Amino acid sequence: MSEYAKLVIDGKTFELPIIMGSEGERAIDISQLRRLTGLITLDPGFVNTGSCFSGITFMDGEKGILRYRGVPVEDLAENSSFVETSYLLVNGVLPKRKELNRFSVLLNDNSLVHEDMQIFFQNYPRGSHPMGILSSMVNALKSFYPEFQAVKEEININVTRLLSKVRTMAAMSYKISKGHKVVYPRPDLSYCANFLNMMFDTPVRPYQIDDERVRALNVFWILHADHEQNCSTTAVRIVGSARVNLYASISSGITALWGPLHGGANQAVIEMLTHILENGIPIRDVLEKAKTKGDSFRLMGFGHRVYKTYDPRARIMKRECDNLLEKLHINDPLLDLAKELETAALGDDYFIEHNLYPNIDFYSGIVLRAIGIPTNMFTVMFAIGRLPGWIAQWKESIDDPDWKLARPRQVYCGPALTRYVPIEQR
Numbered sequence: 001m002s003e004y005a006k007l008v009i010d011g012k013t014f015e016l017p018i019i020m021g022s023e024g025e026r027a028i029d030i031s032q033l034r035r036l037t038g039l040i041t042l043d044p045g046f047v048n049t050g051s052c053f054s055g056i057t058f059m060d061g062e063k064g065i066l067r068y069r070g071v072p073v074e075d076l077a078e079n080s081s082f083v084e085t086s087y088l089l090v091n092g093v094l095p096k097r098k099e100l101n102r103f104s105v106l107l108n109d110n111s112l113v114h115e116d117m118q119i120f121f122q123n124y125p126r127g128s129h130p131m132g133i134l135s136s137m138v139n140a141l142k143s144f145y146p147e148f149q150a151v152k153e154e155i156n157i158n159v160t161r162l163l164s165k166v167r168t169m170a171a172m173s174y175k176i177s178k179g180h181k182v183v184y185p186r187p188d189l190s191y192c193a194n195f196l197n198m199m200f201d202t203p204v205r206p207y208q209i210d211d212e213r214v215r216a217l218n219v220f221w222i223l224h225a226d227h228e229q230n231c232s233t234t235a236v237r238i239v240g241s242a243r244v245n246l247y248a249s250i251s252s253g254i255t256a257l258w259g260p261l262h263g264g265a266n267q268a269v270i271e272m273l274t275h276i277l278e279n280g281i282p283i284r285d286v287l288e289k290a291k292t293k294g295d296s297f298r299l300m301g302f303g304h305r306v307y308k309t310y311d312p313r314a315r316i317m318k319r320e321c322d323n324l325l326e327k328l329h330i331n332d333p334l335l336d337l338a339k340e341l342e343t344a345a346l347g348d349d350y351f352i353e354h355n356l357y358p359n360i361d362f363y364s365g366i367v368l369r370a371i372g373i374p375t376n377m378f379t380v381m382f383a384i385g386r387l388p389g390w391i392a393q394w395k396e397s398i399d400d401p402d403w404k405l406a407r408p409r410q411v412y413c414g415p416a417l418t419r420y421v422p423i424e425q426r
Helices: 033-037 073-079 082-091 097-109 115-122 130-144 152-178 191-200 211-223 231-240 246-257 265-279 283-291 312-328 333-346 349-353 360-371 375-398
Strands: 003-009 012-020 026-028 057-060 065-068
Touching (some): 065 073, 065 312, 073 211, 115 152, 130 375, 152 375, 211 360, 246 375, 265 360, 283 349, 333 349
Antiparallel strands (some): 003 012, 012 026, 057 065
């Protein structure tokens, strides 16, 4: 039997269907509201609005659950690779050995960047933020690869082209910004090992592939691979609803991720720790400032807008963080400060009562620094990890038979009818 919610307006009752998702989520379908009543809903930030049906990621912030295509993120972080997780998100199922091998071959075949793109990189002003460069270069890929047909093999080539080339472009932009010679991808290395080698290998000091760093990067990217309908994912879907190409849609996601309230949070964690260390602020004072209303100081990397109990990704990232710092024996005052702050916050009654636990951004910032990633590249690392999720969301939206061009409404609050007055009379 169908369920309905009753809406009473001016004494007239309207029935709105209640729909249920596969995990028991319930929603009121208001898609016919304007046609039935002439009214719209107002929901700033769309925090109560479902924009689509999706079979990609399930999350429950109250229970601390995150699953990709039904598979718990904990299982993937423990047993999978970023390449396999990418296949799962984009194709909907875990690959068989032959399918994973084919996917890996396509990644290798599409890893090189057109030489003309180096000219683009080299002409960006020194000091340009890597996210701005990456967004522009991804958009430019359409000019280098104009052909696109909506057939499975062609889509797979475009998917692997993006996943592979973005990784190469990110490493290339770093090398060029340092004035170093570009290092090309090697077919004998895994996806994560290849990236680290392209970032840090030099003719003078060949990079030594370290299994601990490779594993930590794999886990970091798996945990960031998708996160339901967040700001950047919604940007990809909305831009994609105009039926623009895949590259332009992904470019919009990169731009949205750039913001410090979204993907820039892990960079903000390191900048906060640097500020605390350089100014010699005691940890107890840091916690008090964070608890004081009206104080402009903000404790970055604690609490989460969606997860009300704990962020399941943070628990996994903490384990990787602790393991990495122990195995590498890194001597870094900033990392020591981070561990001290974590211990103090976890033992503070205020933080415990308000569920202000360290989130994934706190631990991932520490992990990226331990791996050797420069701070201004942190958000780029997030973007590489989120790529398979964006691609999966874009693909799902264009395959949706009920697709609609995104067109939000508004409640106008400007001046009423105002007649034009000639400039001489004003």
